[in-house]
Amino acid sequence: MSLKKDIQAEIIHAVETVQQTNPMAGSVTNTVTINFVANAQLAVGGSAAMVYMPDEAQFLSQAGGAAYINMGTIEPVYEKTLPGMAETLHNSAKPWVLDPVAIGIGELRTRLLLAFKSCKPSIIRGNASEIIALAGLWGLDGGTKTSNVRGVDSQDTVSAAKDGAVALARWTGGAVAVSGKQDLVTNGSVVALCHGGSHFMEKITGSGCSLGGVMAVYATAAPAFIAALTGTAVYNLAGSRAAEKTDAPASFQVHFLDELYKAKPRDIAENPFDIEEI
Numbered sequence: 001m002s003l004k005k006d007i008q009a010e011i012i013h014a015v016e017t018v019q020q021t022n023p024m025a026g027s028v029t030n031t032v033t034i035n036f037v038a039n040a041q042l043a044v045g046g047s048a049a050m051v052y053m054p055d056e057a058q059f060l061s062q063a064g065g066a067a068y069i070n071m072g073t074i075e076p077v078y079e080k081t082l083p084g085m086a087e088t089l090h091n092s093a094k095p096w097v098l099d100p101v102a103i104g105i106g107e108l109r110t111r112l113l114l115a116f117k118s119c120k121p122s123i124i125r126g127n128a129s130e131i132i133a134l135a136g137l138w139g140l141d142g143g144t145k146t147s148n149v150r151g152v153d154s155q156d157t158v159s160a161a162k163d164g165a166v167a168l169a170r171w172t173g174g175a176v177a178v179s180g181k182q183d184l185v186t187n188g189s190v191v192a193l194c195h196g197g198s199h200f201m202e203k204i205t206g207s208g209c210s211l212g213g214v215m216a217v218y219a220t221a222a223p224a225f226i227a228a229l230t231g232t233a234v235y236n237l238a239g240s241r242a243a244e245k246t247d248a249p250a251s252f253q254v255h256f257l258d259e260l261y262k263a264k265p266r267d268i269a270e271n272p273f274d275i276e277e278i
């Protein structure tokens with residue numbers, strides 16, 4: 001079988017396993033999009049739980065099959081919550097997803113993101129500006145501390161983040177997913193370019209945050225690269241289908257959740273992507 005066919009078979013297996021087993025992936029995630037993250041995790045067949053406190057994060061890290069840390073809005077308590085949570089996940093070889101939202105803003109976020117370097121997130125998911133900036137913050141090739149981060153929305157192209165994504169994946173030994181008009185997903189030796197989605201995904205907040213939460217759900221059932229690809233594929237599929245049903249963002253968000261829920265394993269695996277071995 002070709003590499004692409006192998007990957008598609010693994011995607012089907014990941015989707016079916018999640019739909020059959022309702023796995024829990026706990027999150028510490030931002031207060032802007034927390035509800036959308038939970039709803040997206042439920043729509044693909046997972047179970048969601050969101051916490052803030054250190055002991056609760058420890059509990060979820062052990063109870064869940066994977067976990068999600070999203071840095072979008074941080075609180076002083078996160079200084080106690082997040083480093084311990086990331087260490088527990090790393091030490092217990094539990095898959096975890098990091099979304100370095102708003103990297104570059106503020107001293108605490110920078111300190112927390114630096115501390116995650118040694119905890120090697122299984123999947124790093126971000127838009128292009130965030131991936132370039134994280135590779136720079138961690139001192140890896142392909143990153144630059146002067147990426148065009150301005151807030152939480154990307155100011156860079158996905159292709160500009162390729163070197164940083166590959167360097168991050170080689171550091172963690174996991175996968176990196178860069179979102180945008182096309183999505184780039186890599187494990188450091190294979191780069192997939194994934195197509196689909198809709199421009200409306202830029203007009204609703206949290207399409208990226210919720211994608212990170214969905215990747216954590218798939219990471220309970222599949223290796224990091226497959227989990228990242230599966231999340232990316234179901235988002236592109238559901239986004240394209242939702243855009244056929246509406247011409248405005250609020251109803252797009254409703255249709256999008258419905259299409260996440262309705263997406264079939266084979267259709268997800270067959271959503272278009274190209275593979276490059278590097």
Ligand SMILES: Nc1ncnc2c1ncn2[C@@H]1O[C@H](COP(=O)(O)OP(=O)(O)OP(=O)(O)O)[C@@H](O)[C@H]1O
Nearest residue numbers: 127179180181197198199201205206207208209235
């Ligand atoms: N112009 C576009 N066309 C098609 N799909 C898109 C487009 N922009 C974003 N997407 C899709 O939207 C999802 C989120 O990507 P995006 O880059 O907007 O994340 P983000 O900036 O981190 O979002 P947020 O921070 O609001 O959660 C991905 O599935 C991506 O494929």
Ligand SMILES: Cc1ncsc1CCO
Nearest residue numbers: 030032072073101152206
């Ligand atoms: C808008 C916004 N601000 C902090 S987190 C967040 C959600 C999208 O990343």
Ligand SMILES: [Mg+2]
Nearest residue numbers: 101152208209
């Ligand atoms: Mg984001």
